[in-house]
Amino acid sequence: MMRNYQRVIVAAVLACAMAFASTVAFAADHLLSWNDGPTKKAIVDFVEKVTREGAPEFVPVSERIATFDNDGTLWAEQPMYTQLAFALDRVKVLAPQHPEWKTTEPFASLLKGDVKGALPSGEKGIFEIIMATHAGMTTDEFDQIVKDWVSTAKHPQTGRLYTEMVYQPMLELLEYLRANGFKTFIVSGGGIDFMRPWTEKVYGIPPEQVVGSSIKTQYDEHGGAPVLVRLPELNFIDDKTGKPVGIQSHIGRRPIAAFGNSDGDQQMLEWTAAGTGARLALIVHHDDATREWAYDRKSPIGTLDKAWDEAVAEGWTVVSMKNDWKRIFPFDK
Amino acid sequence: MMRNYQRVIVAAVLACAMAFASTVAFAADHLLSWNDGPTKKAIVDFVEKVTREGAPEFVPVSERIATFDNDGTLWAEQPMYTQLAFALDRVKVLAPQHPEWKTTEPFASLLKGDVKGALPSGEKGIFEIIMATHAGMTTDEFDQIVKDWVSTAKHPQTGRLYTEMVYQPMLELLEYLRANGFKTFIVSGGGIDFMRPWTEKVYGIPPEQVVGSSIKTQYDEHGGAPVLVRLPELNFIDDKTGKPVGIQSHIGRRPIAAFGNSDGDQQMLEWTAAGTGARLALIVHHDDATREWAYDRKSPIGTLDKAWDEAVAEGWTVVSMKNDWKRIFPFDK
Numbered sequence: 001m002m003r004n005y006q007r008v009i010v011a012a013v014l015a016c017a018m019a020f021a022s023t024v025a026f027a028a029d030h031l032l033s034w035n036d037g038p039t040k041k042a043i044v045d046f047v048e049k050v051t052r053e054g055a056p057e058f059v060p061v062s063e064r065i066a067t068f069d070n071d072g073t074l075w076a077e078q079p080m081y082t083q084l085a086f087a088l089d090r091v092k093v094l095a096p097q098h099p100e101w102k103t104t105e106p107f108a109s110l111l112k113g114d115v116k117g118a119l120p121s122g123e124k125g126i127f128e129i130i131m132a133t134h135a136g137m138t139t140d141e142f143d144q145i146v147k148d149w150v151s152t153a154k155h156p157q158t159g160r161l162y163t164e165m166v167y168q169p170m171l172e173l174l175e176y177l178r179a180n181g182f183k184t185f186i187v188s189g190g191g192i193d194f195m196r197p198w199t200e201k202v203y204g205i206p207p208e209q210v211v212g213s214s215i216k217t218q219y220d221e222h223g224g225a226p227v228l229v230r231l232p233e234l235n236f237i238d239d240k241t242g243k244p245v246g247i248q249s250h251i252g253r254r255p256i257a258a259f260g261n262s263d264g265d266q267q268m269l270e271w272t273a274a275g276t277g278a279r280l281a282l283i284v285h286h287d288d289a290t291r292e293w294a295y296d297r298k299s300p301i302g303t304l305d306k307a308w309d310e311a312v313a314e315g316w317t318v319v320s321m322k323n324d325w326k327r328i329f330p331f332d333k
Numbered sequence: 334m335m336r337n338y339q340r341v342i343v344a345a346v347l348a349c350a351m352a353f354a355s356t357v358a359f360a361a362d363h364l365l366s367w368n369d370g371p372t373k374k375a376i377v378d379f380v381e382k383v384t385r386e387g388a389p390e391f392v393p394v395s396e397r398i399a400t401f402d403n404d405g406t407l408w409a410e411q412p413m414y415t416q417l418a419f420a421l422d423r424v425k426v427l428a429p430q431h432p433e434w435k436t437t438e439p440f441a442s443l444l445k446g447d448v449k450g451a452l453p454s455g456e457k458g459i460f461e462i463i464m465a466t467h468a469g470m471t472t473d474e475f476d477q478i479v480k481d482w483v484s485t486a487k488h489p490q491t492g493r494l495y496t497e498m499v500y501q502p503m504l505e506l507l508e509y510l511r512a513n514g515f516k517t518f519i520v521s522g523g524g525i526d527f528m529r530p531w532t533e534k535v536y537g538i539p540p541e542q543v544v545g546s547s548i549k550t551q552y553d554e555h556g557g558a559p560v561l562v563r564l565p566e567l568n569f570i571d572d573k574t575g576k577p578v579g580i581q582s583h584i585g586r587r588p589i590a591a592f593g594n595s596d597g598d599q600q601m602l603e604w605t606a607a608g609t610g611a612r613l614a615l616i617v618h619h620d621d622a623t624r625e626w627a628y629d630r631k632s633p634i635g636t637l638d639k640a641w642d643e644a645v646a647e648g649w650t651v652v653s654m655k656n657d658w659k660r661i662f663p664f665d666k
Contacts, residue, residue: 207585
């Protein structure tokens with residue numbers, strides 16, 4: 001029979017052992033939704049190489065920066081970017097305050113339910129819709145609007161919350177990298193303030209590790225209280241050549257691993273791959289028409305053309321969603 | 334005599350106890366250079382309040398954001414901002430490549446050693462000096478230039494490296510906050526890329542937690558390799574009303590504690606103090622002419638006038654360097 005002090009010691013040792021075990025977590029525990037094969041091996045080899053102390057390609061924890069595109073890399077982007085679905089919903093909500101929209105494009109077509117009629121005006125039309133729905137309120141107000149929307153809005157084809165339309169293998173990859181001392185960042189063409197209200201809960205990525213496109217804000221006072229007002233003026237486009245610029249601005253050092261799915265990510269992957277030492281540049285290829293969508297070179301959303309050619313030429317890792325992933329979404333069986 | 338397995342258990346328990354002890358670190362261990370009194374008490378009371386689980390003002394770790402001004406708050410800013418000393422040194426180094434500077438102000442006066450003659454052109458002159466010395470190279474090149482400079486340049490009055498001219502009590506405060514789960518950020522009017530090469534080593538603040546003023550950069554290729562080129566074009570001024578804007582852009586949530594020393598920090602302190610729950614807004618007052626410098630309302634560098642009035646009116650914490658700090662610099666006895 002154990003004496004009391006022995007019980008205490010055993011309990012303390014068990015607690016400590018469990019604490020250690022939870023921090024020493026390796027690939028086998030993490031990448032459960034990845035099929036074995038060259039893609040998973042490329043990821044695990046890279047992580048083991050840069051985390052092995054004394055190895056020639058060892059990277060100190062502070063430099064283990066990994067950047068992830070969002071639309072099409074961490075969550076679905078078909079049949080339209082989620083942020084555009086948000087903007088269209090907001091146009092409907094705000095319409096009663098804007099009687100002039102009934103006769104002004106692109107709003108008139110939208111309000112008649114004719115999205116295709118509204119968007120041929122292309123970038124200009126989208127710009128107007130974004131500014132009409134994303135500016136004119138305080139940052140705190142916009143944060144709440146986004147939180148309310150993502151907690152209720154459903155994907156038109158699956159009926160799932162948009163925040164459920166995330167890729168299970170990528171969630172595991174984020175966790176795996178963090179368990180190995182990486183700091184994970186989002187670097188997206190999407191709006192920075194559209195992502196921040198939910199990325200911590202959904203991806204474990206806090207607001208300060210989200211980089212994205214932005215409009216300008218202005219410090220002001222409302223009824224004696226300081227506020228930041230969102231202005232209808234572009235500040236920064238975090239896409240294509242903007243991604244390395246956004247990385248430099250927000251992170252201030254070059255990632256050693258970067259993850260994307262489209263030509264919008266090409267320069268981020270180039271910038272990452274061009275650093276010295278071990279590097280991981282990875283592209284998610286949407287080639288699973290059954291479980292998700294299949295699209296690449298000719299798709300207007302998530303075009304993967306030049307970045308794919310460069311991936312092949314440079315030996316970047318290309319994920320086949322069809323062959324490399326056991327599951328796509330967390331709700332898949 | 335202990336048996337072997339007992340030895341192992343005791344060793345394990347000791348190791349664990351030490352690991353716990355090192356994370357459970359309180360004020361007594363940290364704020365050694367702070368005199369006891371109402372200022373130190375205000376800091377410790379705030380930290381204990383927001384970290385005590387179950388307390389009404391408890392703040393989860395992810396929201397424990399603390400922002401620090403740099404010039405005059407973490408390191409000395411007299412007799413001139415360190416970044417200006419850097420720029421003046423760079424003008425001398427670059428002069429042989431710019432024969433036209435011999436006859437163009439503000440460079441001509443500078444090269445004759447007449448700083449006061451160069452700077453009456455004021456903001457315009459400083460702007461030209463900054464652009465001539467901070468732009469036109471890649472981000473990697475500039476990083477190296479700054480690293481080389483801070484490793485050799487000496488303060489004109491103390492003969493110390495500029496990175497030694499940091500405030501020992503503030504280093505302890507940074508550590509104390511981090512030991513209590515805070516994420517510490519710099520939010521400075523100084524150049525973001527002038528600070529990032531050394532803040533991790535000097536303050537324990539990594540590049541991605543530095544917010545500052547910036548010029549634009551452009552993604553380009555030099556000899557087949559991707560580079561980011563620094564352009565002679567302003568991007569953002571992180572001062573006064575710009576500080577809450579910079580915080581929103583880089584951090585994406587409101588700090589619960591903010592630390593400054595001048596009118597340039599007033600809006601950051603307002604923005605921080607206006608949040609709900611416990612808040613700490615603190616101003617360092619330079620009132621020690623013997624051990625450092627004494628200056629406030631009338632000083633052109635580090636003007637402390639309106640922010641001081643607001644501090645008194647709003648009950649913010651004001652540090653007297655003379656009375657609250659046992660030591661100023663790490664090299665002080």
